[in-house]
Amino acid sequence: MMEIQTTEINPERSECRKLYAETIPYLLHWYEYNRRILPWREEPTPYHVWVSEIMLQQTRVEAVKGYYDRFLTRLPDVKALAEAEEEVLLKLWEGLGYYNRVRNMQKAARVLTKQYGGEMPADYEAIRALPGIGDYTAGAIASIAFGLPYPAVDGNVLRVMSRVACNEEDIAKEQTKRKLKEDLTAIMPAQSGDFNQSLMELGATVCLPNGKPLCEQCPVMHLCKAFHAGRETELPIKSGKKERRIENRLVYLVCQDGKVLIHRRAKKGLLAGLWEFPNVLAEQEKITEEGTLLQEILRQYITEEAEGKVKKGKNAKHIFSHVEWHMKGIWIEADEAVSVQTDESWRFVTTQELKDTYAIPSAFEAYLREVLEKY
Numbered sequence: 001m002m003e004i005q006t007t008e009i010n011p012e013r014s015e016c017r018k019l020y021a022e023t024i025p026y027l028l029h030w031y032e033y034n035r036r037i038l039p040w041r042e043e044p045t046p047y048h049v050w051v052s053e054i055m056l057q058q059t060r061v062e063a064v065k066g067y068y069d070r071f072l073t074r075l076p077d078v079k080a081l082a083e084a085e086e087e088v089l090l091k092l093w094e095g096l097g098y099y100n101r102v103r104n105m106q107k108a109a110r111v112l113t114k115q116y117g118g119e120m121p122a123d124y125e126a127i128r129a130l131p132g133i134g135d136y137t138a139g140a141i142a143s144i145a146f147g148l149p150y151p152a153v154d155g156n157v158l159r160v161m162s163r164v165a166c167n168e169e170d171i172a173k174e175q176t177k178r179k180l181k182e183d184l185t186a187i188m189p190a191q192s193g194d195f196n197q198s199l200m201e202l203g204a205t206v207c208l209p210n211g212k213p214l215c216e217q218c219p220v221m222h223l224c225k226a227f228h229a230g231r232e233t234e235l236p237i238k239s240g241k242k243e244r245r246i247e248n249r250l251v252y253l254v255c256q257d258g259k260v261l262i263h264r265r266a267k268k269g270l271l272a273g274l275w276e277f278p279n280v281l282a283e284q285e286k287i288t289e290e291g292t293l294l295q296e297i298l299r300q301y302i303t304e305e306a307e308g309k310v311k312k313g314k315n316a317k318h319i320f321s322h323v324e325w326h327m328k329g330i331w332i333e334a335d336e337a338v339s340v341q342t343d344e345s346w347r348f349v350t351t352q353e354l355k356d357t358y359a360i361p362s363a364f365e366a367y368l369r370e371v372l373e374k375y
Contacts, residue, residue: 030219031198046120082109090359104132144193151184156203162236166225316366
């Protein structure tokens, strides 16, 4: 077992580091024989690791696989990512959400192209300085792609190690995360990439959140203080998130001659710069049981009054991190005389263009399916 440097930390931290170091051989052996076969693990180039780690933020592994393959097919390297048109970039990301992730990736790709010849540098600080890359992603790229001795501390790692050490500190606090990063840095083995991935994998498949973990399958059960204390379901401690506010919205599916009206959101704020079906807060429109006159519904979207058919669509809900949309759809069959304002942020598009060109956020997935089924 490696010798752990403990001269500048308190006895409790020293014991934690010794305990974390004891898990290393068990976790590495377990990971070698139990890891899931994932495409980015089979070819862990810096670019592949980077793309996968950004995609995996807030997204399940199974959902990412298809996106990962399509993204690499279209944008196989840093140069292609740096040069991609925004519509192409957003379409490839459609459905993953948190679109600033891929916008920041392109910003970083342009930095890499200009400063590093299109290659990711084998330097943690340089990686960390790139747009959209925080401590976790920098640690993952540095360790997995380059074998550098840096930890990658995400929610899975915080949960696993909080249970192993029976640590009652709040993992939502930055101080707790910082301490764990320092402790793991002190005991990082030569196989840093595999060790980081073993912790992530254990947290994703065995040391589960929200319920009883699968302790009988854990390679470090014999070392886990929470397990021996019968506290594995109590830990980790995590302070609650702020309650989301609820917004009631009306979504207009304005159809004309087999096309549907879409609108590009402002460059700042929620879903910045993305295409959407026109929508407003319900409080801004009065909907009666009989329906609303077309010219009233479209008064801010259409330059001239028009007659058409109005009917109710389906209800849908979408949850963002800080707000929850409760939506009601309104179908509007406009006559051929309707014309959109000259503003480029409004346009009628075909369903084929919706499929191939325009990225519609997953918040409107239910309505997108309706439109594609209808036309």
